[in-house]
């Protein structure tokens with residue numbers, strides 16, 4: 099039976115990239131009545147420095163973002179990673195299965211560690227093994243993510259396969275990355291060759307779910323573009339990364355595709371298209387940000403939802419970890 103798992107780091111506010119590339123996809127899976135498990139991955143967040151108070155606030159804000167986006171704690175398991183210790187326990191086993199060379203090939207490691215990799219945390223290096231544990235401790239089969247996480251989900255398959263092979267078992271399933279929708283890679287508003295990211299130093303590069311209407315409109319107005327009007331078909335976007343990005347965003351927000359957007363807006367200059375995009379963005383995002391703000395007034399309720407979610411998650415994770423320990427040869431498992 100299919101089981102869906104995914105996670106988001108509470109390492110900053112939620113961006114439009116997270117929302118379109120991940121959150122709206124998560125809601126889709128939940129609506130299909132498939133078992134869905136979603137996690138605030140605080141242990142991943144601390145692979146780079148996080149102020150403790152900020153981490154606490156961002157974790158709650160992320161939970162509020164999940165709920166405000168339509169994830170229902172009664173239908174999906176929503177929880178915080180550090181509240182389910184089985185993730186870290188399985189991650190250790192996977193640290194011993196995965197190879198250094200595999201980790202070194204990860205493009206996110208290369209990007210984040212940069213030239214000064216000797217100074218990166220050991221956790222940042224081992225990050226994909228923890229991610230594999232997140233997924234496999236639930237025997238999850240489908241992992242909805244944006245394009246930037248594809249390599250990590252593929253590594254999860256390699257770790258599962260090597261574990262099964264080394265121990266001569268058929269225990270961990272093959273996991274599929276699911277990368278769907280019109281906005282699997284939302285780009286920076288300042289640079290069409292970089293992805294929109296919560297860690298970009300320029301706030302103008304991204305739309306945050308908590309931005310107010312004026313801020314959203316201003317960021318879209320100032321978004322970098324070329325001077326040409328929109329083309330009439332998708333081919334006309336081939337060499338125009340900034341234009342393509344704005345069209346993709348529009349398509350994802352409107353629930354249509356690129357062809358649909360260009361059928362309505364092809365030929366328009368950006369002075370016409372940008373205000374339309376700003377209006378659509380505000381229409382879709384304002385209800386979410388006001389619901390997030392409302393939920394954040396009751397942090398105790400958020401904490402209660404996360405604790406309940408963690409209990410439900412452990413019911414699934416604990417037996418998988420126990421069986422893993424038995425397979426590996428741990429006395430007392």
Ligand code: TYM
Pocket residue numbers: 103104105106107108115116117118119120139142228229232233241242243244245246247250281282283284285293294295
């Ligand atoms: P994170 O926190 O960077 O991003 C969360 C999700 O949002 C997607 N995403 C984007 N999609 C489209 N355009 C963008 N600009 C964009 N930016 C982010 C990401 O692809 C992701 O789906 N390692 C993961 C978190 C994680 C995880 C897991 C995911 C930990 N364990 C297990 C799946 C399964 C991460 O850092 O995502």
